[in-house]
Structures are given as C-alpha cells and as structure tokens.
Amino acid sequence: MFSFSDENDFSGRRCVWVNGPVIVGAGPSGLAVSACLREQGIPFVVIERSDCIASLWKKRTYNRLKLHLPKKFCQLPKLPFPEEYPKYPTKKQFITYLENYAQKFDIKPQFNECVQSAKYDESCHLWRVVTVSTTGSTRSKTEYICQMLVVATGENAEGVVPEIDGLQEFSGEVIHVKDYNSGEKYNGQKVLVVGCGNSGMEISLDLSNHNAKPSIVVRSSVHVLPREIMGKSTFDLAMMLMKWLPLWLVDKLLLILAWFIFGNTQNYGIKRPSLGPLQLKNHHGKTPVLDIGALQKIRSGDITAVPGIKRFNCNSVELVNGETLEIDSVVLATGYRSNVPYWLQENDLFSKNGFPKTPFPNGWKGKHGLYASGFTRRGLAGVSADAIKIAQDIGEVWKEDLKNQKVPAHRRCISTF
Structure with a gap:
C-alpha cells in the first residue's frame, strides 16, 4: 500500500510513498471512497486528524x-443498513453502521494526523501531502507523496461562530451546537438558540422537552416541512413526484400539503422564502x-420564535425589533464550513469557501488526480454518488497506469502499518 523512505528528509519529517490515492478524512465520505476502492483491489491511505472514524458523529x-x-x-455503497434498524436510525445506530462498514472493508486510517498542506508538485507530477501528528509531546511531520488525492473532509469540518455585537460581554454560557449534548443541564433556564435550521429547531425541541425555556x-426566511406526510417520508414523496412533474410544481404541492398540516407559519414568526424548498436546495x-x-x-x-439579534448585553439580548430578552x-x-482552503494549495477545483467551483453533479473531479467527495450539499446520498464516480475514475487511471507500467515496481505495495 505504501512504504517509507530509508531516511528522513532534511527537515526531519518522514517521507511516505503511496502507490494509490491519499484520502483525507475518515468520515462517511472517506469511508465510502475507501470501500469502493477496496472492491477494485486498489491500495489507498486514509488520513484522519481525530482518533476515530466519523469523529463529527461521535464527538460533535x-x-x-x-x-x-x-x-x-x-446508506453507503456496498452495504445496506441492517433490516432491523428503524426507518430513521439513531446516532448510535449510525455510528455502529459506520464502524461495521470500516471493519467489513478493512479500512484502517492513519489517525491523529492533521493535514498541514497539500500541494501538487509540477516538476514530478505528484501530490505532496504534509501532516502533523496531533498526539504526543512532539509534533512530528509526515509527507505523503501520491499521484491522486481525494479530499473527503466534508462540508461540516469546522463550526461557524459568527461575530455578534456584545457576545463577548454576555456573562452566561455560550456554546456552538457541536458541543451540545442534551438539554438536561438547562432545566429551568432561558436559552437562546441562534439559528433555525434542522439543528436549531431540534435543539429547541430538546431544550423544551427538558423543561428549559x-x-x-x-x-x-426558512422552509419548514413535515418529516412525513400521511405516513410517507416527505423526501421520498418528493423524489417520487419528480419522476413525473417539474420541480416547481413539486414545490407547490409540498407547500400546499405543509400549509394544510401547519397552517401559515408566518403567524408564528417563520417567514417562507420566495423560492420553493427544492429549488432553494438546488440553487x-x-x-x-x-x-x-x-x-x-x-x-x-x-x-x-424571535427576530434577528441587535446586540448582547451582560445577561440579556436586544433584538432588531426593539425587544429585550x-x-x-x-x-x-x-x-459549519469546509476547512479545505486552510490546507489545500490549488485554485482550480475548490473556491475560497471550500466548495467545488463547478456545480453538482460535476464538482467531484479536478486536475492532476484531485477529487472532491462529500461536497454536493445533498447529504449521504450525495456522498455515495461521489464515492462511486471517484472510485470508478481512479480505477480506470490505475488500470491504465499498471498497463503502461507507470508505477515503478519498487513503489508497489511493499510494507504496511
């Protein structure tokens, strides 16, 4: 799979030759690509900054x-969920599924290695990926050298903490959702949840269920849809309708059904966007x-439900409508946001926001053997679609290289951890 150079280079870092691709990230995206490559017998190395697979799911x-x-x-490619799992698996069940997935396809990432930089070397037509260990008293470096690089760090690598006037003056606890576990400790407290996406709504519900306020x-504006309509998943229903109807009409039908179930959400302080939910997601x-x-x-x-924030004070918040809570x-x-711009040194595939410049479904492949997995903004279904396409493309390149003997014999799989 890969081998070590006989000596450290001049900077003291280890140098590792990788015959197949280097995959950065051991979340669902990295695991899915790894499994698809394993099925083809293509060697690879997975680099993970945490000490476990799926660290976002396990720890945040x-x-x-x-x-x-x-x-x-x-579900990820090559392995469906167990039949006994419920329709909507829990966090614990999904983590177990991912652990079984890694075990089934013998995926063993290099843990506790944070990528410091990744750059394509034009002179030798190879990628140079430099990592720094995240454990131990000394921060040792390793340089992986490879022909192909798969960026699988995902859309949610880092939590976004906005700059809000006065937030640092607030005397109470302020945490990002990645550090929230349960509403149990907030019993009786007045808690402000900033953000009304799926996480914000669900955390508000959890807080209320634990007797917080x-x-x-x-x-x-935000679209709120029922998770199920007449016992059928709203997403499933939308996918079925899109087989026969245009997107705009499916949006109209979903909003009519939501109105029958919820009424006018604007009456509760939630204004809907002008674009329909599916159009908004796509665009x-x-x-x-x-x-x-x-x-x-x-x-x-x-x-x-309250409007936007003007500023925080010591133990209160002023809202844009003049109210104080x-x-x-x-x-x-x-x-969350992508962290790709902090370490990947290239300007063709990824934009400054850490997402591919080319829109779905063509943002998975760049130049010089660079790939992006899990940046479609289409959840785990997008992760699986990316993994299948990336592995197929790498497989074609790999077979052609072997056929033309572009991979020197001394660099073929001679040692593993």
Whole structure:
C-alpha cells in the first residue's frame, strides 16, 4: 500500500510513498471512497486528524440526533443498513453502521494526523501531502507523496461562530451546537438558540422537552416541512413526484400539503422564502427544516420564535425589533464550513469557501488526480454518488497506469502499518 523512505528528509519529517490515492478524512465520505476502492483491489491511505472514524458523529453531535431522511437514502455503497434498524436510525445506530462498514472493508486510517498542506508538485507530477501528528509531546511531520488525492473532509469540518455585537460581554454560557449534548443541564433556564435550521429547531425541541425555556432566532426566511406526510417520508414523496412533474410544481404541492398540516407559519414568526424548498436546495444548497415536533411547540408558546439579534448585553439580548430578552445561556446553531482552503494549495477545483467551483453533479473531479467527495450539499446520498464516480475514475487511471507500467515496481505495495 505504501512504504517509507530509508531516511528522513532534511527537515526531519518522514517521507511516505503511496502507490494509490491519499484520502483525507475518515468520515462517511472517506469511508465510502475507501470501500469502493477496496472492491477494485486498489491500495489507498486514509488520513484522519481525530482518533476515530466519523469523529463529527461521535464527538460533535447531540444525543437525540437521528437521521433526518429514511435509511434507504443514507446508506453507503456496498452495504445496506441492517433490516432491523428503524426507518430513521439513531446516532448510535449510525455510528455502529459506520464502524461495521470500516471493519467489513478493512479500512484502517492513519489517525491523529492533521493535514498541514497539500500541494501538487509540477516538476514530478505528484501530490505532496504534509501532516502533523496531533498526539504526543512532539509534533512530528509526515509527507505523503501520491499521484491522486481525494479530499473527503466534508462540508461540516469546522463550526461557524459568527461575530455578534456584545457576545463577548454576555456573562452566561455560550456554546456552538457541536458541543451540545442534551438539554438536561438547562432545566429551568432561558436559552437562546441562534439559528433555525434542522439543528436549531431540534435543539429547541430538546431544550423544551427538558423543561428549559428556549427562544429561537429566526433571522431569515426558512422552509419548514413535515418529516412525513400521511405516513410517507416527505423526501421520498418528493423524489417520487419528480419522476413525473417539474420541480416547481413539486414545490407547490409540498407547500400546499405543509400549509394544510401547519397552517401559515408566518403567524408564528417563520417567514417562507420566495423560492420553493427544492429549488432553494438546488440553487443555494439551503436545506428545508424537516419538522419532528418543534413547530407544534412554537405554536403552543413552549418555544418562542424571535427576530434577528441587535446586540448582547451582560445577561440579556436586544433584538432588531426593539425587544429585550433576559437569557441565561446561548446555543449557536450557526452551521459549519469546509476547512479545505486552510490546507489545500490549488485554485482550480475548490473556491475560497471550500466548495467545488463547478456545480453538482460535476464538482467531484479536478486536475492532476484531485477529487472532491462529500461536497454536493445533498447529504449521504450525495456522498455515495461521489464515492462511486471517484472510485470508478481512479480505477480506470490505475488500470491504465499498471498497463503502461507507470508505477515503478519498487513503489508497489511493499510494507504496511
């Protein structure tokens, strides 16, 4: 799979020749590409900055989390979910699925290695990926040299903490949603949830269920749809309708059904966007909220929807409508971002925001053997689609290289960890 050079280079770093691709990230995206490559017998190396696979799911998600879509839309290539799993697997079940997935396809990442830089060397037509160890007293470096690089760090690598006037003056607890586990410790507290996406809505519901008094900031318009309509997944229903109807008409039907179930959400402080939910997702990557009970709590007054924030004070927050709320804690459900621009040195495939420049479905491949997996803004279904295409393309290149003997014999699989 890969081998070590006999000596360290001049900077003291290890140098590792990799015969197949280097895959950065051991979340669902990296695991899916690895499994597809394993099926073809193509060697690879997976680099992961954490000490486990799927660290986002294991360490940065709240306890009550379940998959928002039915499991048939969330399984990775080559391995379906167990039949006994419910329609919407829990966080624990999904983690178990990923662990079994890694075991089945013998995926053994190089853990505790954070990529410092990745750059294509034009002189030798190879990628140079430099990592720094994240454990131990000394931060040793390793340089991986490869012909192909798969960026699989995903859309949610880093939590976004916005700059809000006065936030540093607030005396209560302020955490990002990635550090939220349960509403149990907030019993009786007035908690402001900043952000009204799926995470913000679900955390508000969890807080209310634990006898907290949550308020959720609805700064911009958002589509709220029922997770199921007449016992059928709303997403499943939309996919079925799109086989026969144009996108705009499917959007109209979904909004009519949502109105019958929820009424006019603007009456509760939630304004809908002008674009339909599917059009908005396709054009701007903004996912509609699939409601599992939060809206009913907003309608009953157990959760209060409030407009945008003007500024924070010591123990309160001023809103843009002039109201002031006394609060004890703040949860920032303000999303995540890609970290690709911090370490990948290239300007063709990725834009400054860390997403591919070319829109779906063609943003998975760049120049010089560079690939992007899991940046489609289409959840786990997009992850699987990317993995299959990337592995097929790498397979074709790999077979052609072997045929032309472009991979020197001394660099073929001679040692492994």
